[in-house]
Amino acid sequence: MSHRLTANDIILDRRDFLRRCGMGFGGLALGGLFGGAANASGMVVNSTENLIPHFAPKAKRVVHLFMNGGPSQVDTFDHKPALQDQHGKVIPLEGLKTERPTGTALRTPFTFDRYGKCGLEVSELFKHTAKHADDLCVIRSMTADVPNHEPSLMLMNCGDGRLARPSMGSWVSYGLGSENENLPTYVSMCPGGMPIKRAENWRASFLPGRFQGTYLDSSIEDVDRMIENLRNPSARDPRQAGQLEFLRKLNERHLAERGHDPQLESRIRSFELAYRMQSEATDAFDISKEPTNIREMYGPGKFARQCLMARRLLERGVRFIQLWHGDGQPWDSHDDIEDHRRLAGECDQAIGAFLSDLKMRGMLDETLVIWGGEFGRTPVVELPKAGSNAGVMKGRDHNHYGFTTWLAGGGVKGGHVHGATDEFGFRAVEKPVHVHDLHATILHLLGLNHKELTYNYSGRDFRLTDVHGKVIHEIIA
Numbered sequence: 351m352s353h354r355l356t357a358n359d360i361i362l363d364r365r366d367f368l369r370r371c372g373m374g375f376g377g378l379a380l381g382g383l384f385g386g387a388a389n390a391s392g393m394v395v396n397s398t399e400n401l402i403p404h405f406a407p408k409a410k411r412v413v414h415l416f417m418n419g420g421p422s423q424v425d426t427f428d429h430k431p432a433l434q435d436q437h438g439k440v441i442p443l444e445g446l447k448t449e450r451p452t453g454t455a456l457r458t459p460f461t462f463d464r465y466g467k468c469g470l471e472v473s474e475l476f477k478h479t480a481k482h483a484d485d486l487c488v489i490r491s492m493t494a495d496v497p498n499h500e501p502s503l504m505l506m507n508c509g510d511g512r513l514a515r516p517s518m519g520s521w522v523s524y525g526l527g528s529e530n531e532n533l534p535t536y537v538s539m540c541p542g543g544m545p546i547k548r549a550e551n552w553r554a555s556f557l558p559g560r561f562q563g564t565y566l567d568s569s570i571e572d573v574d575r576m577i578e579n580l581r582n583p584s585a586r587d588p589r590q591a592g593q594l595e596f597l598r599k600l601n602e603r604h605l606a607e608r609g610h611d612p613q614l615e616s617r618i619r620s621f622e623l624a625y626r627m628q629s630e631a632t633d634a635f636d637i638s639k640e641p642t643n644i645r646e647m648y649g650p651g652k653f654a655r656q657c658l659m660a661r662r663l664l665e666r667g668v669r670f671i672q673l674w675h676g677d678g679q680p681w682d683s684h685d686d687i688e689d690h691r692r693l694a695g696e697c698d699q700a701i702g703a704f705l706s707d708l709k710m711r712g713m714l715d716e717t718l719v720i721w722g723g724e725f726g727r728t729p730v731v732e733l734p735k736a737g738s739n740a741g742v743m744k745g746r747d748h749n750h751y752g753f754t755t756w757l758a759g760g761g762v763k764g765g766h767v768h769g770a771t772d773e774f775g776f777r778a779v780e781k782p783v784h785v786h787d788l789h790a791t792i793l794h795l796l797g798l799n800h801k802e803l804t805y806n807y808s809g810r811d812f813r814l815t816d817v818h819g820k821v822i823h824e825i826i827a
Contacts, residue, residue, distance in 0.1 A: 408761025491769025726753025
């Protein structure tokens with residue numbers, strides 16, 4: 351049976367209506383009926399929106415560490431000694447068309463070592479992450495569709511590079527519901543601004559708006575300013591409660607006059623969520639409450655800050671968290687691949703600490719951690735081109751033919767390598783994994799059948815993987 355909107359969802363809307371009436375006091379009785387714990391404002395925690403998956407899940411939550419811009423696989427987790435031997439020489443491209451003009455083989459300037467009992471080869475760039483080699487499941491044979499940022503970002507995040515589709519986090523929120531109604535189910539953090547394609551990366555599209563990701567600028571240290579307009583500086587309880595109650599009545603009258611209006615319904619929910627978040631969200635974002643040794647373990651910087659906030663949000667029941675490296679496309683190293691050293695230096699310690707912290711708290715087994723970008727980079731040098739690079743000839747172009755993503759926790763095989771690229775790291779030649787396959791596998795680990803998690807829109811049942819995707823059972827423990 352497909353997971354789609356049915357009469358049960360209408361019942362849920364009626365329950366939501368009860369919780370909204372009188373600023374949620376109807377939810378007090380509702381919580382007693384269904385065994386949920388009602389908070390001070392009458393909102394039911396662990397309510398009926400915590401849905402039952404299709405089968406027993408291995409993971410309950412997801413953290414996506416997004417290295418936007420495209421990290422180079424041959425400089426990080428896919429060592430290719432042949433590049434050293436062929437440096438400066440022409441290598442066969444076999445019709446692999448790149449986005450920009452490219453030339454001869456470019457060796458990596460970084461050293462690789464083996465880590466863990468599994469002997470996983472990892473670049474010096476990720477020596478902290480490499481300490482968890484036996485927890486990592488490295489897919490070295492990822493493929494996407496085109497070597498362009500925008501469609502590849504949309505494919506990785508929304509399952510389609512061209513058309514408006516719901517994001518992966520929205521599908522997970524729709525399929526599994528909320529564990530804590532005082533916090534968003536889906537959070538997307540990006541320090542200093544937004545990535546390219548902006549909010550399209552975490553949109554709900556035609557799914558109900560409550561499943562859209564909540565964006566946070568994690569570089570802002572004032573927790574009251576992190577989410578815009580979360581607090582009303584001129585009105586506190588109970589005055590603010592009165593204002594929201596009056597606004598609720600206006601919105602519901604407006605909704606009653608116009609029938610079903612998903613946008614208005616989403617707006618009503620956003621006001622309510624913001625009200626409930628005022629205490630719990632600010633507490634979750636306040637990393638000053640963490641012990642000094644924990645903050646030092648994560649290290650300094652914006653990425654470390656958001657990794658620590660992510661762990662605090664996971665503890666409070668947030669289902670899906672996406673951590674972008676920074677605004678724009680920081681890993682887009684067209685000019686000089688040496689820039690990867692700075693970029694890895696901004697996140698490696700925090701990633702290693704995040705994995706250690708989850709293990710220490712017994713959370714890694716039920717948390718699926720994903721690392722990667724929208725594609726990888728070429729093993730050949732990018733040639734100078736007016737307006738595209740500085741002519742340094744030390745950078746790499748985009749590569750969607752074969753790149754690396756790793757997963758940890760959440761039911762995947764640790765210390766495991768899946769698939770392979772050719773001897774130069776250009777094309778996936780062994781056990782290729784398309785982005786659709788990755789999505790199908792992620793949903794499977796969460797107990798969701800990607801073929802049955804559907805939503806009927808415009809007369810068609812849509813899903814994250816569209817008409818594609820197969821679960822990669824070889825990487826599941």
